[in-house]
Amino acid sequence: MERMSDARRDQFIYSGSLSNRLRTRPRLQRGVVLPVVLLLAAMLLTTSAIWFETSLASARAASNVRDYLQAFHAADSALTVCEREVLAAASDASAEPFAQGQPRQWQLETVFDAGAVTPIAAWPGSSRAPQCLIEPWRLANRTDATAWLLTARGFGRSSETQVWLQSELAIEDGAIERHWRRVAAQPF
Secondary structure (H helix, E strand, O other), X not given: OOOOOXXXXXXXXXXXXXXXXXXXXXXXXXXXXXHHHHHHHHHHHHHXXXXXXXXXXXXXXXXXXXXXXXXXXXXXXXXXXXXXXXXXXXXXXXXXXXXXXXXXXXXXXXXXXXHOEOOOOOOOOOOOXXXXXXXEEEEOOEEEEEEEEEEEEEEOOOOOOEEEEEEEEEEEOOEEEEEEEEXXXXXX
């Protein structure tokens, strides 16, 4: 019997059959698998990097919100304690000098630091204890009323995180009127 060449033998064995078509197909696709795998790996790596950056940004945002809420609650508590002290001492209000017009001393750093009280010795998780400044004043259109402007400053974990809150108290004929507000921008 005559020896057939390898190519001729393959043609003879696989001619016209399904296995011949399957066997010849990988030779046509040689080198395509590596770029596809690299593309998929690059896509997975990019997706993972984006997810990681998003997680870091979310963690920073949550930390900032926590810090802000820490400062807010410190300021709110200081404002509440100062308000109680003012209402308890309201019967002796005639001893304090009352300013005409709305007080603006809370906007001056030296005055605030010198006149502010620390109604709460320490606030857990804050860099400093909350402060409160009490300023008495006379209302121009209500001469029988006695009013106070209470300004509280609370701190977060760092001294840069501050929340300023104010409360206006007016007492007239035994009736107490309260107005609360958040100071949007730090005065100093």
